[in-house]
Amino acid sequence: MSANRENDNNTQSIELLPKKSDFSEWYNEILWRAEIMDVRYPIKGMYVWHPYGFGVRKRVYSILRSLLDVDHDETLFPLLIPEHEFMKEAEHIKGFENEVYWITHGGTTPLDVRLALRPTSETSIYPMYALWIRSHADLPLKLYQVVNTFRYETKHTRPLIRVREITSFKEAHTVHGTWDDAAEQVEAAVRLYQEFYDALCVPVLISKRPDWDKFPGADYTIAFDCVMPDGRTLQVGTVHHLGDSFSRTFDLTYEDINGEQVLCHQTCYGISERCIAALISTHGDDTGLCLPPQTAPVQIVIVPIIMKKREAEVQEAAQVLCDELQAAGFRVKVDARDLRPGAKYYHWELRGVPLRIEIGPRDIDNGVVMTVTRGGTKEAIQRENIAVHIQEKLASVTTEIQSVARERVQGQIHMVSTRGELLDAAKGGVGVLHWCGSKECCEKIEAESEAVLLGGELRGKLVNVDQSNCIICGEPGTASLLGRSY
């Protein structure tokens, strides 16, 4: 703002994106400029998906769906939950009661039974599960849905991160015969989510949340956190072992092979549009978005380099190339607008298109096209059999994005082996330390580090998960994650 004021009127001012190092500003600006979300909807915490952003959402959720569809079925339950069902599970209510929107009227008539807008769907789904499950032959049952859910957030709302309408909540709910079967499903879900975030090239840290921070009503919770550029963490997925607590409440039983009625065991796991926030924040740069090809609504943009004398010829060549690549299965677009080429480059780079192809008179004469990756690698490639080369290019772009992201996050992980290092543990990133699991030690760690202990039993690809002793009390401990979360 103040910079604008200083601008001379005669200097040419191009509106630059804020630097990514000013993460908060960069994030808001890029959602607007790259046409992801419009934040001007007149209800706090509710935002509108622009078509382009919605296109990203579509790709990302189709990845998620295809992973789930291997052994889950998709379903759809109603948005509204009657009060008497919602109020059945005591711990669950306690966890959500301050965040629930209630429908109290139909028109001007007060309702006999208030209706909750689902903050999550356990209490909507499980009464139906109770009707569906009769015998061990009905198990395991694995369903998921992608729906909107509502939470009356009182803290600062932020698009895609802290919202009052979660527009894109993918929640899976599974039912099993035994606690161990459910535990196995938890492991399977963790693997599935790991695969999902691998596909988005978003590095994640996986940990078991402390008991006091688990999902209301769960036996335990495994959480996924990504590390944002400013060093804060964002919880981007959770997997819960529900044990039999909901089964007791909603009377989920089955007849086992001996003819006995037995309580079911359940899991649920969810991912919201925060995964898109993670995607955007992990890969964007000072120029704009940067989308892994699998997630990009437009994978390739063709920019014709038009010279007056050969305009028709160049336009035609661009269109032929576009058709050919489309036929080969790529998402391609020709930018035929009447703009300077440079303006188009900036336009598509801002929107994160992974690969640009330039084709001009010179290239036509030489039988080549110019390719430029979003990372800036420029190369002329033969026009013959172009689809094969493009396939390789996109694969290399994905690899590049993957390794850049990984390297950044690795740099933000600080190993903490002594108490003295605690204060710096979460500066600009996250700390990894050993912790025994006790509340007392947790409190000391948090007090001495000015950060929050996100969870223990860290696992996965980003850190070594060796066994060691708690840095506070010296008892055996597990690798644990310390950070400041959104």
Next chain:
RNA sequence: GGGGUAAUAGGGUAGCCUGGUCCAUCCUAGAGCGUUUGGGACGCUUUGACUGCAGUUCGAAUCUGCGUUACCCCA
């Protein structure tokens, strides 16, 4: 719950203190025409705003009150 600050075109802003010179400034974006086009082109034409209501006044973007919304601070 208590207090503070703000609201001007699609986005960003100037003007407000000290009412008239404002049929509201500049940047950007949009539309039209022409010249252009290998990293953000240029010229001409043009669209578009004072948050809402009430008041003071000969005269209100500007002062006052109320409402709405947003942000910040305190509890």
